Every structure is written in structure tokens, then in C-alpha cells.
Amino acid sequence: MTPPTATLALADDALILSHRLAEWAGHAPVLEEEVALANLALDLLGQARTLLSLLGDEDELAYRREERAFTNTQLVEQPNGDFAHTIARQLYYATFQQLLFGRLAVLDSELTPLAVKAGPETAYHRDHAVTWTLRLGDGTAESHARMQRAVDALWRYTGELFHPLPGLPELDHRALEADWLARVSEVLTTATLAVPGTPRGGTGRRGLHSESFGRLLAEMQHLHRSHPGATW
Amino acid sequence: MEQSTTPTRELADRFARTVAADERIEPRDWMPDGYRATLLRQIAQHAHSEIIGMQPEANWITRAPSLRRKAILIAKVQDEAGHGLYLYSAAETLGASRDELLDGLHSGRHKYSSIFNYPTLTWADVSAIGWLVDGAAITNQVPLCRCSYGPYARAMTRICKEESFHQRQGYESLHVLAHGTPAQREMAQDAVDRWWWPSLMMFGPPDDESPRTAQSMAWRIKRHTNDELRQRFVDICVPQAEALGLTLPDPELRWNDERGHYDFGPIDWAEFRAVLRGDGPCNEQRIGQRRAAHAEGAWVREAAAAYAGKHGLAA
Numbered sequence: 001m002t003p004p005t006a007t008l009a010l011a012d013d014a015l016i017l018s019h020r021l022a023e024w025a026g027h028a029p030v031l032e033e034e035v036a037l038a039n040l041a042l043d044l045l046g047q048a049r050t051l052l053s054l055l056g057d058e059d060e061l062a063y064r065r066e067e068r069a070f071t072n073t074q075l076v077e078q079p080n081g082d083f084a085h086t087i088a089r090q091l092y093y094a095t096f097q098q099l100l101f102g103r104l105a106v107l108d109s110e111l112t113p114l115a116v117k118a119g120p121e122t123a124y125h126r127d128h129a130v131t132w133t134l135r136l137g138d139g140t141a142e143s144h145a146r147m148q149r150a151v152d153a154l155w156r157y158t159g160e161l162f163h164p165l166p167g168l169p170e171l172d173h174r175a176l177e178a179d180w181l182a183r184v185s186e187v188l189t190t191a192t193l194a195v196p197g198t199p200r201g202g203t204g205r206r207g208l209h210s211e212s213f214g215r216l217l218a219e220m221q222h223l224h225r226s227h228p229g230a231t232w
Numbered sequence: 233m234e235q236s237t238t239p240t241r242e243l244a245d246r247f248a249r250t251v252a253a254d255e256r257i258e259p260r261d262w263m264p265d266g267y268r269a270t271l272l273r274q275i276a277q278h279a280h281s282e283i284i285g286m287q288p289e290a291n292w293i294t295r296a297p298s299l300r301r302k303a304i305l306i307a308k309v310q311d312e313a314g315h316g317l318y319l320y321s322a323a324e325t326l327g328a329s330r331d332e333l334l335d336g337l338h339s340g341r342h343k344y345s346s347i348f349n350y351p352t353l354t355w356a357d358v359s360a361i362g363w364l365v366d367g368a369a370i371t372n373q374v375p376l377c378r379c380s381y382g383p384y385a386r387a388m389t390r391i392c393k394e395e396s397f398h399q400r401q402g403y404e405s406l407h408v409l410a411h412g413t414p415a416q417r418e419m420a421q422d423a424v425d426r427w428w429w430p431s432l433m434m435f436g437p438p439d440d441e442s443p444r445t446a447q448s449m450a451w452r453i454k455r456h457t458n459d460e461l462r463q464r465f466v467d468i469c470v471p472q473a474e475a476l477g478l479t480l481p482d483p484e485l486r487w488n489d490e491r492g493h494y495d496f497g498p499i500d501w502a503e504f505r506a507v508l509r510g511d512g513p514c515n516e517q518r519i520g521q522r523r524a525a526h527a528e529g530a531w532v533r534e535a536a537a538a539y540a541g542k543h544g545l546a547a
Binding site: 015019022023025026027028029030031032033034035038039041042045046048049052058059062063082083134135136138139140142143146219220222223224227229230231232 | 283286287290293294295296297298299300301302303306307309310313314316317320355405408409412413415416521524525526528529530531532533534535536537538539540542543
């Protein structure tokens with residue numbers, strides 16, 4: 001399979017991460033996080049819709065593609081797990097997104113307008129993730145252990161964030177990765193957590209997903225697919 | 233203490249004059265114990281309803297049939313959490329803490345709106361909730377914007393603006409279904425059939441079984457009786473249902489020229505009482521999910537408090 005275009009890859013990331021975050025609705029540990037997690041989900045869904053619309057009909061693309069045609073990273077499709085897993089996933093992805101959008105905002109690409117508009121959102125997302133990483137990492141013994149477990153468990157999906165994507169030729173992916181690692185390491189260290197190493201792993205960009213992803217799509221797509229041709 | 237320097241009589245008179253003049257009672261003002269208790273109960277119930285009310289709608293977020301509808305639904309559920317927060321803040325001005333309030337919900341000591349004990353079985357339920365449940369809530373809540381207690385009235389002003397927006401979106405979504413494929417239309421009608429009567433129950437027991445209404449009206453917490461608001465709601469909904477091309481599941485529903493209102497059939501008050509008692513279709517599930525979210529989140533809240541303690545921050 002040829003690598004996906006950057007537009008589709010980033011659209012799928014935003015769509016699937018938004019879906020995972022929205023699963024928290026009604027289950028968050030504190031009411032303020034009900035608001036915050038829904039807010040993050042909504043921002044990402046907005047980004048996904050903008051990107052998908054550049055490629056075609058947003059609903060056709062979201063609801064009618066099979067699992068193997070999705071090009072999101074495996075990181076964003078990982079189940080929410082406990083709150084620490086959700087936060088580790090957010091820290092990794094929001095840091096990547098903020099660095100990427102910062103670069104795209106000053107390039108001349110079809111993604112530039114989105115990067116400019118979404119820049120403040122990604123800064124807020126990262127801020128949220130950093131704040132919670134610090135609280136959990138440097139909170140109680142239990143929260144520290146849970147946060148370290150989450151940081152370690154999700155690390156194996158971070159590598160593919162830095163795979164070059166067609167459509168982003170001017171990007172220095174190695175520099176992006178180095179920046180990401182420096183920033184994430186700084187947060188983890190401040191949070192008294194161990195840094196797992198250099199980013200590694202992940203096959204989602206090639207359409208190879210985790211087992212849980214099929215169920216996510218089954219749930220997301222079933223109603224739309226049950227009523228072909230209907231409008232909502 | 234204020235009470236030792238100012239005679240209670242004078243305070244009570246001032247309270248009565250403020251209420252009679254349609255001015256606002258504020259948190260630091262003297263107020264009768266009964267007024268405080270009534271408001272606290274009502275605002276807490278209202279806050280809990282926003283929080284529990286997230287569940288039936290959130291049930292469909294991951295299955296929303298288009299990205300636009302999904303975005304609208306996430307925004308709505310987010311707003312509900314926000315409304316819960318405004319209302320808990322309003323309740324806190326009466327001397328309760330958030331922890332006590334949540335404990336009241338989790339322990340079953342406080343109630344929440346009966347409507348949220350019904351299940352959302354199809355996508356159309358989300359639309360019907362927007363139209364009917366939010367519509368009933370607005371009918372109930374708009375008069376609360378003039379409630380005598382300032383913090384509650386101000387919270388309601390903000391909440392009603394957002395609720396009206398959701399209600400229009402629900403109506404629009406139902407309109408799309410009612411004018412969609414035969415299957416969508418059937419789904420819409422079925423949802424309205426299931427949500428109509430529970431929505432009428434949201435206005436509470438009939439006036440002759442609502443012992444606290446008279447006092448609440450005298451205190452200008454309430455402005456209208458349950459039956460008055462219920463009638464107003466029915467009068468609004470009948471033409472809207474006609475515009476939607478859907479029927480309401482009440483064979484006795486008809487215009488009464490003499491009264492200038494729609495007559496409607498009897499409400500199943502036994503069902504209402506069963507739901508309030510905890511025997512509705514989803515009571516156990518709703519409170520169970522809320523307790524579980526709170527219990528599973530304990531370590532997160534403890535971490536935040538510990539971090540704040542170490543770093544000299546307010547938790």
C-alpha cells in the first residue's frame with residue numbers, strides 16, 4: 001500500500017482520537033473533566049471534518065471505509081484504559097500535533113489554513129495533557145504507578161507519528177521527532193516519571209490496526225451503514 | 233453575629249419586602265431556613281438532572297450517524313456538564329459543598345428528573361429528547377430566570393439560552409427524520425410515542441398533590457404551578473408535532489375552544505411514582521454509572537489534591 005496522504009492520515013488521527021475521547025462522556029473522574037474531554041473531542045472532530053472535506057464527502061469517508069483503509073496511527077485508536085492511559089495518549093499526540101501544526105502554519109500547503117486555525121486548540125490540548133501528567137506522575141504513589149504504566153504501554157505506538165507522509169515534503173521528520181522527544185521527556189521528567197527511550201513502533205499509517213479498532217468502527221459506522229442513502 | 237445586633241423580625245421583614253418587590257435575594261442576605269432548604273433541594277436536583285441527563289444522550293455519541301450530528305451531540309453533552317457546574321456553584325452559595333451535593337446524588341438522598349430513567353433505544357430518541365425533553369425543561373426553566381434567588385436566576389438565564397439552541401437542533405433533527413426514508417420516519421414516530429408521556433411528567437405531580445407549590449410561589453421561587461406549565465407545554469407542542477408531520481400518542485388530545493387550550497388524556501401517575509421511587513427502566517443503571525465514574529475517578533482526584541499540596545496550589 002502506498003503511504004496515505006498527509007491530509008487523510010491527519011484526518012483519520014483526529015477522527016479516531018475524537019471518538020475515543022468522546023467515549024469518556026458520562027464517565028470522567030471529575031465534572032470539570034467531562035467538560036474538558038468533550039471539548040477536546042469536539043476540537044478534534046472539527047479538524048477531522050475540515051480535513052475530510054478537502055478529500056471528498058466527510059460522511060462517506062468516515063462511515064463507508066473499511067478498517068484497512070483507515071490510516072490513523074495506532075496510538076490514537078488505543079482504548080481509553082484508565083485516566084492515565086488517556087492522558088498519556090493525549091500527551092503524546094497533542095505534543096506531536098502542536099509541533100506539526102506549528103511547522104505547517106508557516107509552510108505553503110493545503111493544510112496551512114487548518115494548522116493556523118487549529119494552532120491555539122493544539123496548545124490547549126497539550127496544556128491539558130501536561131497538567132494532568134504532572135498531577136498524576138507527581139501525585140500519589142498509586143497515580144505515579146498508573147501514569148508510568150500508561151507512559152510505557154503506549155510508547156510502542158509513538159514511532160509512526162514521525163513517518164514521512166506524502167504531501168508534507170518540506171518537513172524535516174527527524175527534527176520533528178527530536179523536538180517531540182525533548183518536549184515529552186521534559187514533561188515526564190518533571191512529573192518524576194521515567195522516559196521509555198526513543199519513539200518506536202506503530203503500523204496504522206499502513207492500514208494495519210489493533211484488534212480493538214474493528215470494534216470501534218463497527219460501533220461508529222453501524223447506524224450509518226444500516227440506512228444506505230439516508231440523510232441525517 | 234448579625235442576628236445578635238439586628239432583630240430577626242426586621243430581617244424577616246426585609247426579606248419579605250425584597251421578595252414582594254421582585255428584587256433578588258443574594259447569598260449574604262438573611263433568608264428563612266425553609267427558603268434556603270427549598271432552594272438547596274431544588275437547585276441540587278436540577279444540577280443532578282444535568283449530570284445524569286448526560287447519560288441517555290451520551291449513549292449515542294459513538295453511534296451518531298453523521299459527523300455533523302456527532303459534533304452537535306458532543307457539544308450538547310458538554311453543555312450539560314457545564315450546566316451542572318453552574319448549578320452546583322449556585323447551590324454552594326447556599327452553604328453546601330460540591331462533595332456533599334454529589335454524595336446526595338450518589339446515596340439517593342437527592343433526586344434528579346424522572347425523565348432520565350428512560351432508555352435511548354434508537355437514534356431518533358436523541359432528537360425526540362432535544363425537542364420534547366429540552367422543550368419541557370425550557371418551559372419549566374424560563375420562569376426560573378425571574379426566581380427570587382439571584383444566583384439561581386442568573387444561572388438559569390445562561391442555561392436557558394443554551395437549552396433553547398439545543399431544543400431547536402433537536403426539532404430540526406427530528407424534522408429531517410420525519411421527512412426521511414420510511415424507516416427513519418418510523419423511528420421518529422416511535423421515539424415521540426415513547427417520550428411524550430414521560431416529558432409531560434417532567435412538570436411534576438398534579439397541583440393538588442404538590443404540597444410545596446404554594447410556599448414556593450409565595451417565595452417567588454416558582455411562578456406557575458405544575459399543571460399551568462404542563463398545559464403551556466402541551467399547547468406549544470401540538471402545532472409543532474403537526475408541523476413535523478408526527479402524531480402525539482394521546483387519543484384524547486383535542487383543542488378546547490372554551491378553555492382556549494388543548495385538552496389531553498390522563499397521565500399514568502402510578503408510573504411516575506414508580507420511576508421516582510427508583511423502579512423506572514434505567515434508575516439502577518444511571519445511578520450505577522454515576523457512582524462507578526466517581527469511584528473509579530477517586531485516585532485521580534486524590535492525585536490532583538496531593539500534587540496541589542506538594543506544590544502549594546489550591547486543589
